[in-house]
Amino acid sequence: MAREIERKFLLKNQDWKPLAFKQTHFAQGYLNDISDHKAKSSVRVRIEGEQANMNIKSLEIGLSRDEYEYSIPLEDAQKMLNTLTVGPVIEKIRYLVKHDSHTWEIDEFLGDNAGLVVAEVEMTSEADQVPIPDWAGREVTEVVRYYNISLSKYPFKEWNDDEKK
Amino acid sequence: MAREIERKFLLKNQDWKPLAFKQTHFAQGYLNDISDHKAKSSVRVRIEGEQANMNIKSLEIGLSRDEYEYSIPLEDAQKMLNTLTVGPVIEKIRYLVKHDSHTWEIDEFLGDNAGLVVAEVEMTSEADQVPIPDWAGREVTEVVRYYNISLSKYPFKEWNDDEKK
Numbered sequence A, B: 001m002a003r004e005i006e007r008k009f010l011l012k013n014q015d016w017k018p019l020a021f022k023q024t025h026f027a028q029g030y031l032n033d034i035s036d037h038k039a040k041s042s043v044r045v046r047i048e049g050e051q052a053n054m055n056i057k058s059l060e061i062g063l064s065r066d067e068y069e070y071s072i073p074l075e076d077a078q079k080m081l082n083t084l085t086v087g088p089v090i091e092k093i094r095y096l097v098k099h100d101s102h103t104w105e106i107d108e109f110l111g112d113n114a115g116l117v118v119a120e121v122e123m124t125s126e127a128d129q130v131p132i133p134d135w136a137g138r139e140v141t142e143v144v145r146y147y148n149i150s151l152s153k154y155p156f157k158e159w160n161d162d163e164k165k
Helices: A074-083 A148-153 B074-083 B148-153
Strands: A006-011 A020-030 A041-048 A051-058 A067-071 A086-099 A102-109 A117-122 A136-139 B006-011 B020-030 B041-048 B051-058 B067-071 B086-099 B102-109 B117-122 B136-139
Touching: A020 A074, A041 A074, A051 A074, A086 A148, B020 B074, B041 B074, B051 B074, B086 B148
Parallel strands: none
Antiparallel strands: A006 A117, A006 A136, A020 A041, A020 A086, A041 A051, A051 A067, A086 A102, A102 A117, B006 B117, B006 B136, B020 B041, B020 B086, B041 B051, B051 B067, B086 B102, B102 B117
């Protein structure tokens, strides 16, 4: 099993933006209430650029989780995210920025998380020494409220000033 | 808007069975809890013969309900119906039987509704005089517990003897 090792940072300024070589619009939401104890799966609609898909994943605890994914028309996904989701839609623009040999993913959130910008870099191992760019601010790798799953329950717009620092 | 006018009957005996010119296996279930007040859509998986689809329908009250339907692999549908449904799977074999100029659909239910067999005939108008075959028994057109939506909440196996008559 592959383990993701990532570091996550806030941004000091907008200096990274002219360096982006790609940007993609992301939006996703759930059609079912995944916090309901009856739910046996999550039913997620996701838009990634011009592509859209529907993803069904079993919620059982265990080694393997069944997952099904189907491409669907972009217009269908847009309409479903606008009208049928339970809970908030997470929406963001993901920018890719190269710094030395590492590609950084910078997520500029929209909607209920507008104002939040987070940079992530993946390491090849825990020993990997990632050169930190000048535009990277405080590291928040360990701060749970920045996780995607947290943002869907406790979005940035509800954070107090201390939490936003 | 087209309005379905159907009559529904129980069966007196098995005399209809040799007359069937087609039979198709149906199975369907929901991935979300459609009785939950948070649900904005129903997410249904259906198998019809060798075809399978996923159907998402908005639950809003009103003139138009949005509906999305996607073909999915039969094996995916079988696995989802076995492991991910909320509430019972409705399963039946539908037989088609011609009588005079009308085609009758006879549903032989399986699973929690095993033992229930219902014949339906569609009329072209309320004035349409449908010739009733000898094998058709008591008419149950107006009896709510025979509706599909009722069977998924109160299946045949839970009916008492009076209800089964």
